Amino acid sequence: MMSAPNSFRLWDTIIIGGGASGMFAAIHLKKIRPQSSVLVVERNSKLGKKILITGNGRCNLSNVAASIDYYHGLDPSFVDISLRKYSVSVIRDMFFQIDLHTMTDEFGRIYPITQNSGSVLDCLRYTLSDLGVDILCSTMVSSVFFEKGSFIIHTDKGEPIRGRTVLVATGGACAPHTGSDGNGYDILTSLGHTCLSSMPGIVQIKTKREWVKQLSGIRLHAEASLFLDKDCIRKQFGELLFTDYGVSGPAPLQLSSHISRILSDENLDQSKRLYLHIDFLPGRSLSDICEELHNRKIKNANRTIDTILVGLVQNRLASALIKSAVELPLTEAISCLTDIHIGNLAERMKDSSIEVEGTMGLKEAQVTIGGALTSEFDPMTMMSIYLPGLFASGEVLDIDGDCGGYNLQWAFSSACIAADGINEYLSGKKNG
Numbered sequence: 001m002m003s004a005p006n007s008f009r010l011w012d013t014i015i016i017g018g019g020a021s022g023m024f025a026a027i028h029l030k031k032i033r034p035q036s037s038v039l040v041v042e043r044n045s046k047l048g049k050k051i052l053i054t055g056n057g058r059c060n061l062s063n064v065a066a067s068i069d070y071y072h073g074l075d076p077s078f079v080d081i082s083l084r085k086y087s088v089s090v091i092r093d094m095f096f097q098i099d100l101h102t103m104t105d106e107f108g109r110i111y112p113i114t115q116n117s118g119s120v121l122d123c124l125r126y127t128l129s130d131l132g133v134d135i136l137c138s139t140m141v142s143s144v145f146f147e148k149g150s151f152i153i154h155t156d157k158g159e160p161i162r163g164r165t166v167l168v169a170t171g172g173a174c175a176p177h178t179g180s181d182g183n184g185y186d187i188l189t190s191l192g193h194t195c196l197s198s199m200p201g202i203v204q205i206k207t208k209r210e211w212v213k214q215l216s217g218i219r220l221h222a223e224a225s226l227f228l229d230k231d232c233i234r235k236q237f238g239e240l241l242f243t244d245y246g247v248s249g250p251a252p253l254q255l256s257s258h259i260s261r262i263l264s265d266e267n268l269d270q271s272k273r274l275y276l277h278i279d280f281l282p283g284r285s286l287s288d289i290c291e292e293l294h295n296r297k298i299k300n301a302n303r304t305i306d307t308i309l310v311g312l313v314q315n316r317l318a319s320a321l322i323k324s325a326v327e328l329p330l331t332e333a334i335s336c337l338t339d340i341h342i343g344n345l346a347e348r349m350k351d352s353s354i355e356v357e358g359t360m361g362l363k364e365a366q367v368t369i370g371g372a373l374t375s376e377f378d379p380m381t382m383m384s385i386y387l388p389g390l391f392a393s394g395e396v397l398d399i400d401g402d403c404g405g406y407n408l409q410w411a412f413s414s415a416c417i418a419a420d421g422i423n424e425y426l427s428g429k430k431n432g
């Protein structure tokens with residue numbers, strides 16, 4: 001940490017934002033260019049506030065599958081060079097070199113072996129300190145100007161700071177309580193860049209309430225498919241949690257970014273509706289379930305209808321499914337169920353449809369859809385095509401990844417590319 005710097009000093013690099021990308025860039029830059037003076041300016045009183053809440057406090061820092069297929073934006077191919085050069089194994093090894101041991105779960109998600117995001121932050125913080133990176137916390141960058149060959153950075157504290165290069169690593173506009181509230185877009189826009197408007201990604205889904213409300217609190221594994229009228233957009237198997245407003249959990253979160261994109265599409269036919277189709281027993285066929293229900297009808301003829309799904313799905317879900325498929329009182333004998341009732345019930349278990357109203361907002365989202373247009377940055381260096389010496393990395397750019405460690409992988413890979421680009425620029429190779 002350092003006290004307020006004076007405006008006579010010219011830093012080689014000023015990194016705006018001490019989050020995942022800013023810290024990783026500072027470390028890599030100092031490693032490849034130890035003689036460089038690097039200052040990280042962070043508005044919060046501590047670095048890496050968001051890292052601590054990632055992966056439910058466990059920090060899912062990457063995914064073995066990370067490739068262009070898991071990224072979105074106007075031009076997802078922008079991630080290609082970063083992910084090739086700073087692949088999952090390279091980033092993992094870089095973490096190992098700063099003492100962080102990692103583990104992979106059955107879905108390919110990579111976590112610190114401690115299962116604690118604090119370990120990731122500790123390894124980053126201690127390394128920054130060892131390498132002599134200067135850190136200025138509790139300081140918000142308000143504006144950046146380019147004058148006479150250097151960047152003048154105004155903050156909410158003291159004198160402006162000057163840098164030969166600047167890396168904007170301010171994050172996106174989601175989870176603003178962590179410090180990333182979209183102000184980085186204003187900085188880039190003031191320097192001539194274009195930023196696409198922000199939408200919430202990896203966020204809870206709001207649905208019509210009648211049916212889901214009675215299921216609120218139920219957590220289960222199911223296959224959820226997102227449909228636009230009759231067209232299936234994407235299927236996702238995984239955990240699903242019913243809430244008062246709709247659905248949450250890994251499977252819906254994965255589908256949510258598609259919902260944001262579809263609903264913001266100016267060309268969307270407004271008569272079309274979005275639906276979630278939920279298959280509560282994805283491993284079993286419709287005929288298989290029908291057969292089992294028929295057998296139960298015979299075997300348990302003296303029981304009441306409300307018991308027909310016992311042991312197959314949770315009781316509250318069972319009664320909601322039965323009520324929606326069978327018009328008889330639940331206290332009638334199972335023997336009263338007709339073949340049509342049983343067919344309806346099996347269909348409900350395989351395909352219950354809920355109309356989607358939208359998503360929760362940026363406040364609740366895990367990633368920002370939108371951001372700085374990638375076509376205005378060089379993917380080989382992350383340098384601005386308009387203003388040499390200006391760089392950007394991480395979520396501030398118009399790249400969002402799927403849920404599962406892809407966004408942090410992007411934050412780290414793009415940070416390394418930016419650090420290499422800064423090194424090259426400072427070495428004079430890209431000057432002029």
Ligand SMILES: Cc1cc2nc3c(=O)[nH]c(=O)nc-3n(C[C@H](O)[C@H](O)[C@H](O)COP(=O)(O)OP(=O)(O)OC[C@H]3O[C@@H](n4cnc5c(N)ncnc54)[C@H](O)[C@@H]3O)c2cc1C
Pocket residue numbers: 016017018019020021022041042043044047048049050051053054055056059060061062139140141142169170171172174175178179180181183184365366367393394395396404405406407408409411
């Ligand atoms: C609840 C939650 C859980 C998540 N879980 C995962 C997960 O498990 N795996 C995964 O891959 N991704 C996860 N993400 C997404 C991931 O955290 C982000 O994509 C990633 O942190 C982006 O890194 P970044 O450095 O670009 O931005 P950030 O981490 O947002 O860092 C930006 C930093 O810049 C600072 N800043 C902003 N403006 C200024 C300014 N003007 N002056 C000074 N400082 C400024 C901010 O305070 C902040 O510290 C999660 C996100 C959330 C909200």
